[in-house]
Amino acid sequence: MKIGLLGKKLGMTQIFAEDGDFVPVTVIEAGPCVVLRVMDGKAMLGFGEKKEKRSSKPELGFYKKVNVKPQALVKEMLFDTDEGLSVGQQITVDIFMEKDFVDIAGTSKGKGFQGGVKRWGWSGGPSGHGSMHHRRIGSVGGSSYPSRVWKGLHLPGRMGNKRKTVQSLEVIKVFKDKNLMFVKGPVPGANNGYLEISIAKKKKSLNHAEQNAEQRGKKQDEKAGSKDKK
Numbered sequence: 001m002k003i004g005l006l007g008k009k010l011g012m013t014q015i016f017a018e019d020g021d022f023v024p025v026t027v028i029e030a031g032p033c034v035v036l037r038v039m040d041g042k043a044m045l046g047f048g049e050k051k052e053k054r055s056s057k058p059e060l061g062f063y064k065k066v067n068v069k070p071q072a073l074v075k076e077m078l079f080d081t082d083e084g085l086s087v088g089q090q091i092t093v094d095i096f097m098e099k100d101f102v103d104i105a106g107t108s109k110g111k112g113f114q115g116g117v118k119r120w121g122w123s124g125g126p127s128g129h130g131s132m133h134h135r136r137i138g139s140v141g142g143s144s145y146p147s148r149v150w151k152g153l154h155l156p157g158r159m160g161n162k163r164k165t166v167q168s169l170e171v172i173k174v175f176k177d178k179n180l181m182f183v184k185g186p187v188p189g190a191n192n193g194y195l196e197i198s199i200a201k202k203k204k205s206l207n208h209a210e211q212n213a214e215q216r217g218k219k220q221d222e223k224a225g226s227k228d229k230k
Contacts, residue, residue, distance in 0.1 A: 046071030
């Protein structure tokens with residue numbers, strides 16, 4: 001049964017792998033999540049408890065019906081089969097294993113209203129004292145044609161605070177007793193931000209360095225095998 005999990009980003013740290021490589025990791029509190037509802041191909045999960053006074057009466061009625069305390073975060077997650085899933089069941093971090101690949105979605109950090117230089121990486125105008133055009137927008141459209149501003153033009157505006165998904169992150173370590181997992185690399189959002197974790201749809205392809213290392217390893221094995229035959 002492949003199902004997602006809800007969690008919370010605790011921060012980033014660094015560890016050393018068995019081969020001595022330096023690995024930056026994100027520490028995630030993954031679960032335990034409680035199953036609130038089971039549907040075709042989906043399961044409604046709850047993560048973290050909240051005070052009853054922060055819940056509406058309809059919510060309290062729903063939680064009372066399923067005999068579960070009010071949950072801080074409720075999301076629907078996809079899964080491949082409903083075998084073994086029941087309302088009230090707890091799903092923990094042990095559904096993931098080391099060297100698994102996961103997709104993690106969260107809300108990126110909000111940076112407020114920003115100009116085009118920071119938001120889109122504009123190079124800016126001349127830096128001389130008299131240019132008067134250091135970080136301004138400049139022309140956005142001709143007068144006769146198109147007589148309007150093109151849709152999708154990079155302009156100043158709100159930056160961040162959007163749902164982002166990072167795909168194919170490797171699970172480095174899983175701590176079942178503490179409901180923690182280490183994931184290689186950064187994930188969206190600030191510390192204590194909520195995350196949605198699911199099995200990766202596509203395994204991350206090897207980069208050029210890893211491909212070259214793999215090819216060198218194969219060649220060395222071939223050479224060693226040819227020497228043994230002689």
